[in-house]
Amino acid sequence: MFKINFSNSLLLILLISFVPGNLTAQCNTNTSICTPGVAGPFNFNTPGVPVSTCLDFYGPSVSYITLYITQGGPLELLFDGNATSGYIDVAIFNVPVGIDPCIAIQNNVNEIGCNYASNSSGCNQFGTTFSCASWVPAPIVNAGDELMIVVENWSGVAFTFTMQLGTGAQTGPPNALITATTPMQDSDPPVQMISVDAGGTWSATCGACIDPVTGMFDPNVAGVGNHTVCYDIGVAPCNDQDCELVTVNNPLPVEISYASLNCEFEEVELEWETVSELNCDYFEIEKSRAGLIFEPVAIVDGSGTTIETQHYSYSEVFDFVNYYYQLTQVDFDGKKEVVEFFYADCEQRNVQIYPNPAENKVVITLTEFDLSSTTIEVFDNLGRRVMVIPAGNNGENELSLDGFSSQLYTVKVSDSFAQKIQRFTKL
Numbered sequence: 001m002f003k004i005n006f007s008n009s010l011l012l013i014l015l016i017s018f019v020p021g022n023l024t025a026q027c028n029t030n031t032s033i034c035t036p037g038v039a040g041p042f043n044f045n046t047p048g049v050p051v052s053t054c055l056d057f058y059g060p061s062v063s064y065i066t067l068y069i070t071q072g073g074p075l076e077l078l079f080d081g082n083a084t085s086g087y088i089d090v091a092i093f094n095v096p097v098g099i100d101p102c103i104a105i106q107n108n109v110n111e112i113g114c115n116y117a118s119n120s121s122g123c124n125q126f127g128t129t130f131s132c133a134s135w136v137p138a139p140i141v142n143a144g145d146e147l148m149i150v151v152e153n154w155s156g157v158a159f160t161f162t163m164q165l166g167t168g169a170q171t172g173p174p175n176a177l178i179t180a181t182t183p184m185q186d187s188d189p190p191v192q193m194i195s196v197d198a199g200g201t202w203s204a205t206c207g208a209c210i211d212p213v214t215g216m217f218d219p220n221v222a223g224v225g226n227h228t229v230c231y232d233i234g235v236a237p238c239n240d241q242d243c244e245l246v247t248v249n250n251p252l253p254v255e256i257s258y259a260s261l262n263c264e265f266e267e268v269e270l271e272w273e274t275v276s277e278l279n280c281d282y283f284e285i286e287k288s289r290a291g292l293i294f295e296p297v298a299i300v301d302g303s304g305t306t307i308e309t310q311h312y313s314y315s316e317v318f319d320f321v322n323y324y325y326q327l328t329q330v331d332f333d334g335k336k337e338v339v340e341f342f343y344a345d346c347e348q349r350n351v352q353i354y355p356n357p358a359e360n361k362v363v364i365t366l367t368e369f370d371l372s373s374t375t376i377e378v379f380d381n382l383g384r385r386v387m388v389i390p391a392g393n394n395g396e397n398e399l400s401l402d403g404f405s406s407q408l409y410t411v412k413v414s415d416s417f418a419q420k421i422q423r424f425t426k427l
Contacts, residue, residue, distance in 0.1 A: 027064050027102035040162035041082065044153045051105045051150060052091035054114035059089075059154040065163070066101055067171040068197070069145040074138035075113070076127035076166025079151055086157025087117040088124045091150045092139060096383030100198045101148040109382065112147075113139040122158055124151075129166035141169045144385045146197065174233045176200060176240040180291065181217075182341045183247040190218045193229060195242065200233025204246075219248045249337055253278040254302075254329050257309070261325060261342040268344050269315040270325060276307045284328040284336070285314050291324035291343075302329070318344075350420070351413050357425040364397040364422075370415040371395060379410040401426050 027048040044061030051057075069075075081088050092113040095104040104110050117124050117134035127138030141147065151161065165171065175196040184191060193202060193215035204210040209222035210229060217229065230243040259272040270285060280302030286294035303310045327340040352365040364376060374391035378399070386404070391397060391413070404426045411422045 027105070038162050038164045041160035042151075042163065043160055044151070044158075047152075048102070049106060051108075052093075052111055052114050053108050054116040055089050055091050055150060055152045056116075056154075057152065059087075059152050060156045061153045063151040063153075063161070064102070064105075065149045065151065066095075066174065067147040067149065068174050069141050069143055069147065069169055070172035071170035072142040072145075073140065073170075074127055074166075074168035075141050075147075076129040076138050076168045077125070077149075078130040078132060078164040078166075079124040079161055080132070080164070081122040081153075081158030081161045083122045083157040083159075085120050085155075086122050087120055087134075087154040088122065088158065088161065089117050089152040089154050090115050090124045090126070091152075092126070093148045093150070094141075094382075094384055095146040095148055097146075097379060097385070098383060101146070105148050105150060112141070113137075117154070120155070127166060127168070129168075130164065138166075138168060142385065144388065146174075173240045174200070176231045176233045176242040178229065178231050178242045178244040180244060181246050183249055183338045184219045186219050186222070186224050186248050188219050190216045193217050193231070193244075195231045195233070197233055197240075200231050202229065202231055204229045217246060222246070222248050224248050247338070253331060253335075253337065254280050254339060256339055259327065259340045259342075261344055263318060263344065266318050267315045268318050268323075268325075269313060270327065270342065271311070271313045272327060272340060273312070274303075274310045277303050277310065278305050279331045279333070280304060281330050281332045283312060283339075284330055286326040286328060287323040288326070289321070289323060294324070294326050304332075351411065351422045353411060353422050353424045357427045358401060359427050361401055362399050362424055364399060364411065364413070366391055366395040366397070366413060369395070369413065374413060374415040377412045377414070379412070380405075381407045381409070 042063055044063050047057050047062040079088055079090055091111060093105045093110045094112050095101045113126055113136065115124050115126060115134060115136045119133040121133050123132035123134065125132035125135040128135060177196045179194040181191065202210050202212050202215045204227055206222040206227040209227065210217045225248060227246045227248065228243050229246050230241060232241045233239060254274050255276045257273050257275045262269045282302050283300045284296050285298040286296050288294040298314050300312050300314055323344050325342040325344060326338055329337050329339050350367045353362050366374065369391065371391050371393055376389050376391055376397060377385055378387040379385050406426050408423060408425050411424065413420050
């Protein structure tokens, strides 16, 4: 049996033309390998959009698998079908930061490895750790990389396959962390929930208030109250979950036209302005170290019922700790509503990079960061992380550009409380 690549043929064009529905939707992030050894068996599914430089999507079924790299090195992988014959073809893609894996694989620039199997042995291999006859060199990956693997059942002989990770690079679970939301009104438009890694499933205690695929949360459907929203990604044991409490309030009895938090002259100052108030007894200022449990720190009298503009303020000495602040309005009957939410980042963190543009090295100078917990990450223009280092104790970090190609790079500096972004150009 001869294996012919149909990727540029009229036959493949015709096959694609008559497949109904949204082909992109067939892609998914259904599983990952967490530890060395055999994982699976995994099923093949209906193919999505044809991708890669060597897969031709001639076969009847395809599988999509996401890997999160926790240890860099050569990615030694074996794909072993449940049949001892037939061709299994595999492509490996890097997923740039912030890009959905199913979108990333549609750009061949992200492809880091592809094996169009040369033998009808029912297996496929990257590297030389295993004994499969169809092999190509293992791509080198870095800790922090997110990958998507596309496995094509070219001849349709196998029904399932297993994957085995060698002794080089290792993978771990995805990150389901949800970005925190501020309180919203039940009359607000739908809000997009966001997680670190895409491709998982959303759910909520308010049921249909959230789209399980897109993560779009509708406060009108949810109704007034506190709702737990959860995000699940991966398949056990390589999976992760995060939950976030989302608060939906009634339209407020006060209409806020302006609110701000400023750090001036070693003080934290909150200012707000109302254009109307209804039975407003007072405003309560609360603060929290982590943004979870708030303690009251001050009370500012309200103006009862009025349609005239009212200006309010509260200030306190900055004690060199950044707090979350919450402004709560209290009616004469004791009913409370959170009206504003602030974070006081009064430490003036700054990142300077010089020279910029640079040829051989750059110096990254940090001020007002907690250097004991600060990391410096460098990303290329495709969003791939190419370096991560701890910050130097003196706040000055010399970075050699040996091995860096000529392009624009992004530097993210993070400590336990905040992060700053800067960019530099390598000539």
